[in-house]
Amino acid sequence: MLNVEGLHVSYGSIKALQGVSIELNQGECVAIVGSNGAGKTTLLKTICGLLKPNQGSVELEGKSLVGKMAYDIANMAVAHVPEGRRVFTEMNVLDNLIMGSYVKEAKAHRKESLEYVFSLFPRLAERKDQLAGTMSGGEQQMLAVARGLMLKPKLLILDEPSSGLSPLIVEQMYEKLGEIHKTTDMAMLVVEQNVPIALSIADRGYVLENGSIHVSGTSDELMVDPEVKAAYLGFH
Numbered sequence: 001m002l003n004v005e006g007l008h009v010s011y012g013s014i015k016a017l018q019g020v021s022i023e024l025n026q027g028e029c030v031a032i033v034g035s036n037g038a039g040k041t042t043l044l045k046t047i048c049g050l051l052k053p054n055q056g057s058v059e060l061e062g063k064s065l066v067g068k069m070a071y072d073i074a075n076m077a078v079a080h081v082p083e084g085r086r087v088f089t090e091m092n093v094l095d096n097l098i099m100g101s102y103v104k105e106a107k108a109h110r111k112e113s114l115e116y117v118f119s120l121f122p123r124l125a126e127r128k129d130q131l132a133g134t135m136s137g138g139e140q141q142m143l144a145v146a147r148g149l150m151l152k153p154k155l156l157i158l159d160e161p162s163s164g165l166s167p168l169i170v171e172q173m174y175e176k177l178g179e180i181h182k183t184t185d186m187a188m189l190v191v192e193q194n195v196p197i198a199l200s201i202a203d204r205g206y207v208l209e210n211g212s213i214h215v216s217g218t219s220d221e222l223m224v225d226p227e228v229k230a231a232y233l234g235f236h
Protein backbone atom coordinates (compact mmCIF):
# COMPACT_ATOMS: atom_id res chain seq x y z
CA MET A 1 0.00 0.00 0.00
CA LEU A 2 2.96 2.33 0.67
CA ASN A 3 5.78 2.40 -1.86
CA VAL A 4 8.82 4.58 -1.32
CA GLU A 5 11.27 4.46 -4.21
CA GLY A 6 14.77 5.94 -4.53
CA LEU A 7 14.29 8.77 -2.04
CA HIS A 8 16.97 11.45 -1.80
CA VAL A 9 16.52 14.22 0.78
CA SER A 10 19.03 16.93 1.72
CA TYR A 11 19.21 19.72 4.26
CA GLY A 12 21.36 22.19 2.33
CA SER A 13 24.58 20.33 1.67
CA ILE A 14 23.78 17.54 4.20
CA LYS A 15 22.51 14.44 2.43
CA ALA A 16 20.13 12.87 4.95
CA LEU A 17 18.65 10.19 2.64
CA GLN A 18 20.44 8.70 -0.34
CA GLY A 19 18.28 6.40 -2.45
CA VAL A 20 15.98 4.89 0.19
CA SER A 21 13.33 2.41 -0.98
CA ILE A 22 10.83 0.70 1.31
CA GLU A 23 7.44 -0.91 0.91
CA LEU A 24 4.63 -1.65 3.28
CA ASN A 25 1.56 -3.84 2.73
CA GLN A 26 -1.88 -3.50 4.26
CA GLY A 27 -2.01 -4.95 7.76
CA GLU A 28 1.76 -5.08 8.05
CA CYS A 29 3.86 -3.57 10.82
CA VAL A 30 7.29 -2.52 9.61
CA ALA A 31 10.11 -1.15 11.75
CA ILE A 32 12.71 1.33 10.57
CA VAL A 33 15.67 1.10 12.89
CA GLY A 34 19.09 2.69 12.98
CA SER A 35 21.41 4.75 15.11
CA ASN A 36 21.30 8.52 15.81
CA GLY A 37 21.34 10.63 12.70
CA ALA A 38 20.76 7.66 10.35
CA GLY A 39 17.86 9.48 8.67
CA LYS A 40 14.85 7.80 10.27
CA THR A 41 12.94 10.95 11.18
CA THR A 42 13.77 12.48 7.81
CA LEU A 43 12.23 9.44 6.10
CA LEU A 44 9.01 9.71 8.11
CA LYS A 45 8.74 13.46 7.62
CA THR A 46 9.13 13.01 3.88
CA ILE A 47 6.42 10.34 3.78
CA CYS A 48 4.10 12.66 5.76
CA GLY A 49 4.65 15.63 3.47
CA LEU A 50 6.63 17.69 5.97
CA LEU A 51 9.79 17.53 3.82
CA LYS A 52 10.15 17.59 0.05
CA PRO A 53 12.49 15.04 -1.52
CA ASN A 54 15.12 16.09 -4.08
CA GLN A 55 14.42 12.87 -5.91
CA GLY A 56 12.31 9.74 -5.64
CA SER A 57 8.67 8.83 -5.14
CA VAL A 58 6.29 8.13 -2.26
CA GLU A 59 3.01 6.47 -3.22
CA LEU A 60 0.07 5.40 -1.10
CA GLU A 61 -2.22 2.96 -2.92
CA GLY A 62 -0.77 4.23 -6.20
CA LYS A 63 -1.29 7.94 -5.42
CA SER A 64 1.73 10.17 -5.05
CA LEU A 65 2.26 11.91 -1.71
CA VAL A 66 5.14 14.04 -2.98
CA GLY A 67 4.36 17.75 -2.93
CA LYS A 68 1.12 17.24 -0.98
CA MET A 69 0.47 19.35 2.10
CA ALA A 70 0.39 17.60 5.47
CA TYR A 71 -3.39 18.25 5.66
CA ASP A 72 -3.99 16.46 2.35
CA ILE A 73 -1.92 13.53 3.52
CA ALA A 74 -4.01 13.34 6.72
CA ASN A 75 -7.07 13.37 4.45
CA MET A 76 -5.63 10.30 2.75
CA ALA A 77 -5.81 8.56 6.17
CA VAL A 78 -2.12 8.74 7.03
CA ALA A 79 -1.61 9.54 10.74
CA HIS A 80 1.76 10.70 12.00
CA VAL A 81 2.59 10.39 15.70
CA PRO A 82 5.67 12.61 15.98
CA GLU A 83 8.73 12.07 18.11
CA GLY A 84 8.44 13.78 21.49
CA ARG A 85 4.66 13.29 21.55
CA ARG A 86 3.69 16.95 20.93
CA VAL A 87 0.26 16.78 22.47
CA PHE A 88 -1.59 20.08 22.92
CA THR A 89 -0.51 20.66 26.53
CA GLU A 90 -3.03 23.43 27.26
CA MET A 91 -5.97 21.35 26.10
CA ASN A 92 -7.57 18.47 27.95
CA VAL A 93 -7.34 14.83 26.86
CA LEU A 94 -10.75 14.77 25.17
CA ASP A 95 -10.07 17.92 23.13
CA ASN A 96 -6.70 16.52 22.06
CA LEU A 97 -8.48 13.41 20.80
CA ILE A 98 -11.14 15.45 19.02
CA MET A 99 -8.37 17.41 17.27
CA GLY A 100 -7.13 14.07 15.91
CA SER A 101 -10.35 13.56 13.98
CA TYR A 102 -10.37 16.91 12.18
CA VAL A 103 -10.57 15.57 8.63
CA LYS A 104 -14.04 14.93 7.16
CA GLU A 105 -13.99 11.13 7.02
CA ALA A 106 -12.62 10.84 10.58
CA LYS A 107 -15.09 13.42 11.91
CA ALA A 108 -17.99 11.29 10.70
CA HIS A 109 -16.72 8.36 12.82
CA ARG A 110 -15.63 10.40 15.83
CA LYS A 111 -17.94 8.68 18.33
CA GLU A 112 -16.84 5.11 17.47
CA SER A 113 -13.22 6.18 17.33
CA LEU A 114 -13.46 7.70 20.82
CA GLU A 115 -15.02 4.48 22.12
CA TYR A 116 -12.22 2.50 20.49
CA VAL A 117 -9.34 4.56 21.90
CA PHE A 118 -10.94 4.69 25.35
CA SER A 119 -11.31 0.90 25.37
CA LEU A 120 -7.69 0.53 24.25
CA PHE A 121 -6.40 3.09 26.77
CA PRO A 122 -8.79 3.13 29.76
CA ARG A 123 -6.46 5.60 31.51
CA LEU A 124 -7.36 8.22 28.91
CA ALA A 125 -11.07 7.71 29.56
CA GLU A 126 -10.49 8.16 33.30
CA ARG A 127 -8.49 11.33 32.64
CA LYS A 128 -10.46 12.79 29.75
CA ASP A 129 -10.86 16.19 31.48
CA GLN A 130 -7.22 16.44 32.60
CA LEU A 131 -4.93 18.95 30.88
CA ALA A 132 -2.64 16.99 28.58
CA GLY A 133 0.44 18.89 29.80
CA THR A 134 -0.09 17.57 33.32
CA MET A 135 -0.13 13.91 32.22
CA SER A 136 2.95 11.72 32.75
CA GLY A 137 5.30 11.04 29.83
CA GLY A 138 3.82 7.58 29.29
CA GLU A 139 0.27 8.91 29.41
CA GLN A 140 1.14 11.64 26.92
CA GLN A 141 2.60 9.01 24.58
CA MET A 142 -0.64 7.00 24.87
CA LEU A 143 -2.57 10.18 24.11
CA ALA A 144 -0.39 10.90 21.08
CA VAL A 145 -1.00 7.39 19.71
CA ALA A 146 -4.72 7.63 20.51
CA ARG A 147 -4.91 11.00 18.74
CA GLY A 148 -3.34 9.36 15.69
CA LEU A 149 -5.93 6.57 15.82
CA MET A 150 -8.73 9.17 15.89
CA LEU A 151 -7.89 9.88 12.25
CA LYS A 152 -9.07 6.32 11.42
CA PRO A 153 -5.78 5.81 9.59
CA LYS A 154 -5.00 3.31 6.87
CA LEU A 155 -1.37 3.97 7.73
CA LEU A 156 -0.19 4.82 11.25
CA ILE A 157 3.31 6.26 11.41
CA LEU A 158 5.05 6.32 14.78
CA ASP A 159 8.30 8.17 15.37
CA GLU A 160 10.25 6.75 18.36
CA PRO A 161 7.33 5.85 20.63
CA SER A 162 9.85 4.72 23.28
CA SER A 163 11.68 8.05 23.38
CA GLY A 164 12.20 9.43 26.89
CA LEU A 165 10.15 6.72 28.62
CA SER A 166 11.27 4.30 31.33
CA PRO A 167 11.75 0.62 30.33
CA LEU A 168 8.54 -0.54 32.02
CA ILE A 169 6.45 2.15 30.31
CA VAL A 170 8.10 1.34 26.98
CA GLU A 171 7.08 -2.28 27.42
CA GLN A 172 3.47 -1.30 28.23
CA MET A 173 3.38 1.05 25.25
CA TYR A 174 4.62 -1.65 22.89
CA GLU A 175 2.13 -4.15 24.30
CA LYS A 176 -0.60 -1.74 23.17
CA LEU A 177 1.02 -1.20 19.78
CA GLY A 178 1.24 -4.98 19.35
CA GLU A 179 -2.45 -5.25 20.23
CA ILE A 180 -3.36 -2.56 17.67
CA HIS A 181 -1.33 -4.45 15.05
CA LYS A 182 -3.00 -7.78 15.82
CA THR A 183 -6.56 -6.49 16.00
CA THR A 184 -6.72 -4.08 13.04
CA ASP A 185 -5.76 -4.22 9.37
CA MET A 186 -4.05 -0.84 9.36
CA ALA A 187 -0.47 -0.66 8.17
CA MET A 188 2.01 0.53 10.80
CA LEU A 189 5.41 2.06 10.24
CA VAL A 190 7.45 2.39 13.43
CA VAL A 191 10.76 4.20 13.72
CA GLU A 192 12.84 3.19 16.71
CA GLN A 193 16.28 3.33 18.24
CA ASN A 194 15.21 0.58 20.64
CA VAL A 195 15.68 -2.20 18.10
CA PRO A 196 14.66 -5.29 20.13
CA ILE A 197 11.34 -3.80 21.20
CA ALA A 198 10.50 -2.60 17.68
CA LEU A 199 11.31 -6.00 16.18
CA SER A 200 9.22 -7.70 18.87
CA ILE A 201 6.01 -6.37 17.26
CA ALA A 202 7.08 -5.77 13.64
CA ASP A 203 6.68 -8.29 10.83
CA ARG A 204 9.67 -6.88 8.96
CA GLY A 205 12.32 -4.25 9.39
CA TYR A 206 14.79 -2.04 7.57
CA VAL A 207 18.09 -0.96 9.08
CA LEU A 208 18.96 2.57 8.00
CA GLU A 209 22.62 3.63 8.17
CA ASN A 210 23.98 6.98 6.97
CA GLY A 211 20.93 7.66 4.86
CA SER A 212 20.76 4.27 3.09
CA ILE A 213 19.07 0.95 3.79
CA HIS A 214 21.84 -1.26 5.06
CA VAL A 215 19.96 -4.51 5.80
CA SER A 216 16.31 -5.56 5.54
CA GLY A 217 14.35 -8.69 6.31
CA THR A 218 11.75 -10.24 8.54
CA SER A 219 12.06 -9.43 12.23
CA ASP A 220 13.15 -13.02 12.88
CA GLU A 221 15.90 -12.71 10.25
CA LEU A 222 17.10 -9.38 11.64
CA MET A 223 17.17 -10.70 15.23
CA VAL A 224 19.74 -13.31 14.21
CA ASP A 225 21.65 -11.21 11.67
CA PRO A 226 25.25 -11.02 13.01
CA GLU A 227 25.69 -7.33 12.09
CA VAL A 228 22.35 -6.31 13.57
CA LYS A 229 23.08 -8.32 16.71
CA ALA A 230 26.49 -6.71 17.13
CA ALA A 231 25.36 -3.15 16.41
CA TYR A 232 21.90 -3.00 17.95
CA LEU A 233 21.10 -5.97 20.13
CA GLY A 234 24.11 -5.79 22.42
CA PHE A 235 25.58 -9.18 21.39
CA HIS A 236 29.07 -9.63 19.99
Ligand SMILES: Nc1ncnc2c1ncn2[C@@H]1O[C@H](COP(=O)(O)OP(=O)(O)OP(=O)(O)O)[C@@H](O)[C@H]1O
Pocket (backbone or CB within 6 Å): 011, 014, 015, 016, 034, 035, 036, 037, 038, 039, 040, 041, 042, 043, 193
Ligand atom coordinates in the same frame (compact mmCIF):
# COMPACT_ATOMS: atom_id res chain seq x y z
N1 LIG B 1 16.74 20.60 10.01
C1 LIG B 1 17.91 20.05 9.73
N2 LIG B 1 18.94 20.80 9.24
C2 LIG B 1 20.14 20.27 8.94
N3 LIG B 1 20.43 18.96 9.10
C3 LIG B 1 19.46 18.16 9.59
C4 LIG B 1 18.17 18.67 9.94
N4 LIG B 1 17.42 17.64 10.41
C5 LIG B 1 18.22 16.54 10.37
N5 LIG B 1 19.44 16.86 9.88
C6 LIG B 1 20.55 15.92 9.65
O1 LIG B 1 20.12 14.87 8.81
C7 LIG B 1 20.63 13.62 9.25
C8 LIG B 1 19.48 12.64 9.54
O2 LIG B 1 18.74 13.14 10.66
P1 LIG B 1 17.43 12.41 11.23
O3 LIG B 1 16.86 13.28 12.29
O4 LIG B 1 16.56 12.01 10.10
O5 LIG B 1 18.07 11.10 11.89
P2 LIG B 1 17.42 10.05 12.85
O6 LIG B 1 17.81 8.71 12.35
O7 LIG B 1 15.97 10.29 13.02
O8 LIG B 1 18.17 10.36 14.22
P3 LIG B 1 17.65 10.30 15.73
O9 LIG B 1 17.42 8.85 16.02
O10 LIG B 1 18.82 10.85 16.49
O11 LIG B 1 16.42 11.13 15.84
C9 LIG B 1 21.50 13.92 10.46
O12 LIG B 1 22.83 14.04 10.02
C10 LIG B 1 20.99 15.27 10.95
O13 LIG B 1 22.00 16.01 11.59
